[in-house]
Amino acid sequence: MSDVTAAGRAARGPGSGAGTARRTARWAAWAAAALVAIAVPFYLDGFWLQTGLFAMSAAVGAIGINLLTGSTGQLSMGHAFFLAVGAYAYVYFADPGQDGAHAIGGLGLPTPLAVVLAVLTAGVAGGLFSPIAGRLKGAYLGIATLALIFLGQHLLFNAEPVTGGYNGRAVPPLELFGLTFADTPELVLLNVPFGALERLWFLGLLLVLGAAAFARGVLRGRPGRAMNTIRDHEIAAGVMGVPVARYRAGVFVLSSMYAGLAGVMLALVFQRTVPEYFGMLLSLDYLAMIVIGGLGSVGGAILGAVFVSVLPQLLTRYSGTLPLIAEPGSGGVSPAEAARILYGAAVVAVVLFLPGGLLGLLGRLRGAPGGRRAVLGRGPALPFSPPPASPSTSPTPDTRS
């Protein structure tokens, strides 16, 4: 993420040698990262690709909830519900359905259209909740959105014609410009067989980049300022002419659309949607991600998403060689449980010792004397503070009135 702001550039002055060097270094880092990302499917096996794809889907969802919780201060426990809406809506629109004893509905639309419609459906679902999302604030909304989880689970298990009930539904593969994102027909690139995961990898990268760019745009422009002001001082925001309720509802809709896209990606990777997955634990995972990564920023959401979704996979993979962690099913601390305990503790530790999350930590490591933060005249990363992009916002201790 390049976060050189206009202010920072002006402060450093044009043609300053250090600045140019740093910019070159950053471009080099970006190019290297892009190369690595492109090279991954050619070298790593399916396990890592799948893990990576989960992380990408989680990153999109986390960016969405970070707009809502991190930037606007609205807690949502209902993110998993909107992921489910996205995933199931995609299947419903794309699958032709089947008749017979276990009749399952479906529209059989072209799959790219189904993706768009699924994201829109998630947005509409978020919009339907807006009478509540616009009026409640902070943790109140958190409890109210708990309802969505339970309602969602109820619907997923009971609305069998649409959701397939307990067994879920198979996800039809995406077809884009004649390319099918599935294992067949076979495709070999540079002696590497390109299956579904390899193909989805690139799609995932594009989607994450797009999602991140859009969110950055939102955060850096007028809406971002307004959202931060609502979070920091609701009344001040209202006095300055920000329509608080409309903004809250709007951000809620946007965040649910992000969740919907994440749900579609998840469905494409899993190739099957099952209702149990979209329970409360998933929502808690997303909240953990944004706190661990860093609240209120796109980079933080991505870092947190990678951390939370890769950790359990890593522990599972190496459970044999790690101390204290037992192989699954042998009675000790299983990798999944160890991962949950670890990132639960990480949430607490980050808030206690690392305000700003992993992103804040990175910034501080880079921000040695003369670093960017010092240039912008900011102290150490403030809790709940956005990236240096918006220099005007510092949180107030009191947000209740």
Next chain:
Amino acid sequence: MITFLELLVNGLSMGSVYALIALGFVIIFKATEVVNFAHASLLLAGGYVVARLHPFTGFWLALLIGVAFAGLLAALVEFLIIRRANVGSHSVLAIVTIGVDIVITTELTRQMGTEILSLGDPWGDSVVHIGGVTVAEVRIVALGTAAALITLFLLAFRYTGWGVAMRATAEDAETAALMGIRLGRVSLSAWAVAGALAAVAALFLCVFPTPGLDRGTSFAAIKAFPAAILGGLDSTTGALAGGLIVGVTEALMTGYQNQLAFLGRGIGDVAPFLVMLVILLLRPAGLFGTRETARV
């Protein structure tokens, strides 16, 4: 009619248990402005201690230890984490309690595995008949205990020095501190009391007709969240009303689910949340909550 009365009594009994949980939730919110999502895990911890200890110490001592343990655990969470977290917004503190909840719940469910633990309560599955209505004895005990505890708490809240300190803090923490009230003690005691109440509630969530303490118990406890918010998060009266509303709705919807078959199986579990949504649509601050004076 008989069915209706039986459902109503059971609903009131469950509702009073939810009210206990919701009351703890509200106490913590009033004293520290933290929405404590770890409440379900405190409840689980209290219940777990009772379940593990009762074969060795007998039920009553185990219950006492369990209640003390949950209170202590809650106080520890406040002392070690909430007090030290230096954050700008209370939403972040709420997420911190979610972190605490993840850790405690994961560890406890791991310890429990797939077991269903009995709490060794002396009431068992005996029933009493009042008129034509058959009610489990333990449900009446639950109703009585909850009513007694809630009355006790409300009296203490109203008349003791501790209660006055608590109310003053809730009104205006800064002024209260200037008047010599030690905020640390107030919030520590609020957490401890809430934890203890949750442990008592755990007992009554795990007795007849539920089979015992298992990994699903914390989900049962989550139904107390809508109870707290639909009554109004800063109102003790609201917690009581909310608990009873949730309990009765749930019992009735579960009892009549054959007539409500078009809503799908297991509608009783969703009912508390549906009621909450309806009430929040009409009154965003809950039934008894303080309405915002500022409009934006």
